[in-house]
Amino acid sequence: QSALTQPRSVSGSPGQSVTISCTGTSSDVGGYNYVSWYQQNPGKAPKFIIYDVSRRPSGVPDRFSGSKSGDTASLTISGLQAEDEADYYCFSYAGSSWVFGGGTKLTVL
Amino acid sequence: QLQLVESGGGVVQPGRSLRLSCTASGFSFSIYGMHWVRQAPGKGLEWVAVVPNDEISKSYADSVKGRFTISRDNSKNTVYLQMNSLRADDTAVYYCATGIGYYYDSWGQGTLVTVSS
Numbered sequence: 001q002s003a004l005t006q007p008r009s010v011s012g013s014p015g016q017s018v019t020i021s022c023t024g025t026s027s028d029v030g031g032y033n034y035v036s037w038y039q040q041n042p043g044k045a046p047k048f049i050i051y052d053v054s055r056r057p058s059g060v061p062d063r064f065s066g067s068k069s070g071d072t073a074s075l076t077i078s079g080l081q082a083e084d085e086a087d088y089y090c091f092s093y094a095g096s097s098w099v100f101g102g103g104t105k106l107t108v109l
Numbered sequence: 110q111l112q113l114v115e116s117g118g119g120v121v122q123p124g125r126s127l128r129l130s131c132t133a134s135g136f137s138f139s140i141y142g143m144h145w146v147r148q149a150p151g152k153g154l155e156w157v158a159v160v161p162n163d164e165i166s167k168s169y170a171d172s173v174k175g176r177f178t179i180s181r182d183n184s185k186n187t188v189y190l191q192m193n194s195l196r197a198d199d200t201a202v203y204y205c206a207t208g209i210g211y212y213y214d215s216w217g218q219g220t221l222v223t224v225s226s
Contacts, residue, residue, distance in 0.1 A: 001171050003153070034211035038154070045204060045219060046154065051212040089154050093211045096168045098144070103153035 004029065004090055004101035011107040017078040020104045022090030023071060030071035034093035037066060037075045039086045040103075046089065050075060082108050111135040111215045113205050118220030121195055129190040131205030131217055141209065143181055143188040147201035148219075157203070160188060173199075195224045 005023040012018040022029065022037075029035055035053045038046035050056060050066035053073060063079045073092070077084055085108045090101035117129040131143070145157040158169045158179040167179055178191040188205055200223050206213035 003155075032211070036212035038213070040154075045216040046213070047216075048208075048212055048214055051208075051210060051214075057214065087153075091154075091156075091212070096166065097170065098156040098159065098211075100146075100154045100156055 001094070001097055001099055004092060004099055006088075006090060006101040006104045008102070009105045009107065011109055012077075012080045013109045014080050014082065016080050017076060018080060018106065020075045020077075020088055020090075020106070022073040022075070022092075022101045024073075024092055024094075024099070025071055028092040028094035028099055029068065029073050029090075031095070032093045033068070035066070035068060035073040036091045037064075038089045038091065039084075040089065041086050077106070080108055084108055113207065113215055113217035115203065115205055115217040115220040118203065118222045120223045120225060122226050123196060123224055125195055126191070126193045127195060127222060129192065129203055129205075129220060129222070131188045131190075133186045133188075133207070136215075138186040139183040141207045143179075144206045144213065145179060145188075145190045146204045146206050146213075146216075147199075147222075148204070149198070149201040152201075155201075158190065192222070195222075197224050200224045 037050040040046040053068045054066040115131045142161045144159045160179045176194045181188045202219040204219045205217045208214040
């Protein structure tokens with residue numbers, strides 16, 4: 001049950017695109033199409049923004065997109081806005097358990 | 110409107126026990142798997158445990174296995190986390206979370222557990 005690997009931080013200017021990677025193994029990310037992504041602002045509960053690798057819940061802007069290749073999932077945020085500054089976590093089903101990524105702090109410059 | 114409300118957090122000495130509760134409303138609680146997730150101060154999210162709707166295949170993170178027990182009472186729309194032999198590194202905000210699929214579309218507001226002498 002090792003945490004999925006995410007970059008500790010990423011940054012971008014308004015209007016730019018950023019991609020956050022999430023690397024696991026064939027037992028979690030690579031083995032199932034059950035990767036989800038969460039956005040968390042300070043002091044708040046997380047909010048889900050992507051599920052089943054690339055599906056977007058209603059109400060989440062289409063600037064947010066997800067994908068997966070092998071054991072690595074990715075979250076791309078295009079057209080960055082100041083309000084996107086937050087912590088982002090990936091999450092994967094791993095058979096009989098679940099595992100989060102270590103989290104990535106997104107800074108909008 | 111789906112709502113999850115945690116309770117039971119507080120300050121507890123190392124080695125002691127504490128039971129958290131999470132009461133749900135606004136959805137068919139009995140058909141949902143229920144999870145506990147925690148977040149240590151300034152740290153990332155950590156999955157803790159799950160109790161499926163059938164209560165048969167419970168699962169735990171290695172860090173809490175043998176010390177924590179998850180259970181549910183469908184008649185009360187409540188999921189519990191019994192935490193024994195608490196350690197300083199169990200200090201965290203504990204969230205309950207749920208979703209119809211393999212993701213969480215609903216979270217509680219969290220309850221803080223502080224393990225300290």
